[in-house]
Amino acid sequence: MYLDSEKKKEIFGKYGKSNTDTGSVESQVALFSYRISHLTEHLKSNHKDHTTSRALGILVGKRRRLLSYLKEQDIERYRALIKALGLRK
Numbered sequence: 001m002y003l004d005s006e007k008k009k010e011i012f013g014k015y016g017k018s019n020t021d022t023g024s025v026e027s028q029v030a031l032f033s034y035r036i037s038h039l040t041e042h043l044k045s046n047h048k049d050h051t052t053s054r055a056l057g058i059l060v061g062k063r064r065r066l067l068s069y070l071k072e073q074d075i076e077r078y079r080a081l082i083k084a085l086g087l088r089k
Contacts, residue, residue, distance in 0.1 A: 002038050015084065025070045026081050032063040033085050 011034060013019040016027035039056045043049060067087075071078040082088050 003035065007034075015081070025066050026077065029063055029066050029070070029081060030085060032059050032066070033087070035059055036063065 008022075008031065009019040011030050012021050012027045015030035016022070016024045021027050036056065036059050039052055039059070042052055043056065046052065067078065067082075070081065
């Protein structure tokens with residue numbers, strides 16, 4: 001599987017406060033970004049997979065809502081996360 005518990009701990013450790021910090025906005029956005037990149041690669045070779053396309057749209061929406069929340073709460077954390085993940089150009 002592409003996303004096992006070790007990979008999750010690595011993502012949470014890098015972007016969250018600890019390896020078990022699953023609730024912070026930064027760790028959730030980082031996890032969603034990893035899943036989005038995986039689904040995007042899948043859709044490049046399987047462009048007729050409509051179920052995956054729908055799941056990708058849902059994940060992008062969740063990430064966008066979390067980023068909007070973070071931007072309203074703390075603009076500095078938002079800017080740092082965007083820069084670390086390389087989301088905006």
